[in-house]
Amino acid sequence: xxxxxxxxxxxxxxxxxxxxxxxxxxxxxxxxxxxxxxxxxxxxxxxxxxxxxxxxxxxxxxxxxxxxxxxxxxxxxxxxxxxxxxxxxxxxxxxxxxxxxxxxxxxxxxxxxxxxxxxxxxxxxxxxxxxxxxxxxxxxxxxxxxxxxxxxxxxxxxxxxxxxxxxxxxxxxxxxxxxxxxxxxxxxxxxxxxxxxxxxxxxxxxxxxxxxxxxxxxxxxxxxxxxxxxxxxxxxxxxxxxxxxxxxxxxxxxxxxxxxxxxx
Numbered sequence: 001x002x003x004x005x006x007x008x009x010x011x012x013x014x015x016x017x018x019x020x021x022x023x024x025x026x027x028x029x030x031x032x033x034x035x036x037x038x039x040x041x042x043x044x045x046x047x048x049x050x051x052x053x054x055x056x057x058x059x060x061x062x063x064x065x066x067x068x069x070x071x072x073x074x075x076x077x078x079x080x081x082x083x084x085x086x087x088x089x090x091x092x093x094x095x096x097x098x099x100x101x102x103x104x105x106x107x108x109x110x111x112x113x114x115x116x117x118x119x120x121x122x123x124x125x126x127x128x129x130x131x132x133x134x135x136x137x138x139x140x141x142x143x144x145x146x147x148x149x150x151x152x153x154x155x156x157x158x159x160x161x162x163x164x165x166x167x168x169x170x171x172x173x174x175x176x177x178x179x180x181x182x183x184x185x186x187x188x189x190x191x192x193x194x195x196x197x198x199x200x201x202x203x204x205x206x207x208x209x210x211x212x213x214x215x216x217x218x219x220x221x222x223x224x225x226x227x228x229x230x231x232x233x234x235x236x237x238x239x240x241x242x243x244x245x246x247x248x249x250x251x252x253x254x255x256x257x258x259x260x261x262x263x264x
Contacts (some may be wrong), residue, residue: 012079018164094129106134115212137176
């Protein structure tokens with residue numbers, strides 16, 4: 001089936017690549033290239049990099065307006081990041097891939113907020129894109145367990161795999177069920193303050209925080225008066241927080257034991 005994909009972030013790039021295996025992706029809508037890295041050179045979005053490798057045409061409007069051409073009847077949205085105006089929503093079927101069990105964790109950071117909250121179950125919801133944030137009627141939904149060792153990367157990968165399969169099931173003849181508002185929670189965007197660990201809080205809460213921000217952002221902590229990015233941690237046998245993998249300022253990721261040896 002011919003479709004378009006609107007995606008920007010790595011999760012959207014993963015969904016795009018999986019959909020392209022079984023579907024004719026006629027167009028990728030993605031956000032404009034941005035300066036990245038120390039040299040601040042323009043770099044493609046993760047989704048664009050996938051599309052270029054697969055030979056999929058790419059459009060990168062800074063905003064979506066009536067002048068944007070949609071050459072297909074169905075658009076799959078996955079971690080796109082731009083507001084889709086109602087005029088465009090009326091011109092095609094827009095199916096949003098959301099990595100949570102809606103109505104829980106509507107919003108920008110559902111995977112991170114799922115892990116921060118210590119949820120042991122999450123999933124993927126395919127719903128019709130509407131003007132209201134992640135509130136459109138549901139076409140498909142599938143749950144999966146979150147294991148204690150799972151981080152955001154693991155959850156995103158599992159969600160992308162399920163999403164591509166669900167989209168394949170839905171596309172021939174989508175049917176929608178209204179989404180309930182009962183139980184709705186909101187996954188606010190991750191801010192710089194959200195990255196900071198509070199080492200006075202229970203170890204389990206801090207471990208969940210680290211899991212939520214790894215491997216893509218990283219949590220922050222001050223240990224022995226030195227700032228660190230914390231990539232992996234666990235609850236020790238005595239119930240305390242045990243750091244496993246860290247990154248000092250200006251340094252590289254390393255086991256915490258190696259970091260401690262280097263400071264002696």
